[in-house]
Amino acid sequence: xxxxxxxxxxxxxxxxxxxxxxxxxxxxxxxxxxxxxxxxxxxxxxxxxxxxxxxxxxxxxxxxxxxxxxxxxxxxxxxxxxxxxxxxxxxxxxxxxxxxxxxxxx
Amino acid sequence: xxxxxxxxxxxxxxxxxxxxxxxxxxxxxxxxxxxxxxxxxxxxxxxxxxxxxxxxxxxxxxxxxxxxxxxxxxxxxxxxxxxxxxxxxxxxxxxxxxxxxxxxxx
Numbered sequence: 318x319x320x321x322x323x324x325x326x327x328x329x330x331x332x333x334x335x336x337x338x339x340x341x342x343x344x345x346x347x348x349x350x351x352x353x354x355x356x357x358x359x360x361x362x363x364x365x366x367x368x369x370x371x372x373x374x375x376x377x378x379x380x381x382x383x384x385x386x387x388x389x390x391x392x393x394x395x396x397x398x399x400x401x402x403x404x405x406x407x408x409x410x411x412x413x414x415x416x417x418x419x420x421x422x423x
Numbered sequence: 424x425x426x427x428x429x430x431x432x433x434x435x436x437x438x439x440x441x442x443x444x445x446x447x448x449x450x451x452x453x454x455x456x457x458x459x460x461x462x463x464x465x466x467x468x469x470x471x472x473x474x475x476x477x478x479x480x481x482x483x484x485x486x487x488x489x490x491x492x493x494x495x496x497x498x499x500x501x502x503x504x505x506x507x508x509x510x511x512x513x514x515x516x517x518x519x520x521x522x523x524x525x526x527x528x529x
Contacts, residue, residue: 318497318525319481324490326432326477350478370478371432372456375425384430386492391424419424 321367323408325353327395328382330373340373341380345397349381352400366408379419393419427473429514431459433501434488436479446479447486451503455487458506472514485525499525 327350331342353368376382379393383403390413392403399417407413433456437448459474482488485499489509496519498509505523513519 318485318499318527320495324492324495326475367481369432369480372476374475375473379424386430387495389426389430389493393424421424 319364319367321365323366324386325366325368325403325408326371326374326384326386327353327368328372328374328376328380329370330377338377339380340377341382344381346381346395348397349383349395349400352397353404356400356404360404362404362408366404376419382419385413388413391419392417425470425473427471429472430492431472431474431509431514432477432480432490432492433459433474434478434480434482434486435476436483444483445486446483447488450487452487452501454503455489455501455506458503459510462506462510466510468510468514472510482525488525491519494519497525498523 327346328341329346329350330340332340350368350370357363357366357368374382374384381395383392383395395417402414433452434447435452435456436446438446456474456476463469463472463474480488480490487501489498489501501523508520
């Protein structure tokens with residue numbers, strides 16, 4: 318069975334374009350997932366780390382939302398340009414990227 | 424931000440019907456996700472536990488595949504009829520449902 322050191326879930330929920338709540342997919346989360354997958358593969362990290370699309374993670378106001386397990390670190394307002402830093406600092410280095418972590422009071 | 428005691432991810436990946444590998448969606452994983460969501464809500468457990476669809480979890484041969492975080496317990500060949508037991512024994516009781524756990528040698 319799989320055993321991932323880190324498992325990254327990217328919300329790819331899409332709502333109708335006229336929904337005032339918006340959605341992570343509208344904000345570009347599919348591209349974030351793609352970048353994670355490609356970069357994990359390109360760095361030879363497949364098997365250690367995995368990135369998956371997920372349904373609505375209930376953090377819509379912070380989208381694009383990403384959660385990393387097993388530590389359940391939540392990231393908000395993630396962009397494609399943040400992916401390399403998350404992989405290098407957090408997945409490989411074990412240190413969450415603090416500037417992207419959703420704070421408890423938000 | 425959300426903080427889930429248990430976060431359940433159900434593979435809902437769908438491949439073409441003629442793909443010999445099959446897929447969790449073909450085996451009924453959408454109904455499993457629905458059952459988790461409905462039962463968590465009906466029991467007043469929303470906020471403590473969450474069930475989400477996920478892309479391919481890389482455990483296709485065990486589908487329908489489900490993984491529970493933060494402990495990363497993997498379940499295989501899950502059916503709709505197993506959902507209540509997983510909620511009661513594992514999510515609420517803290518004991519994985521051993522008969523469904525994917526073994527290391529499988």
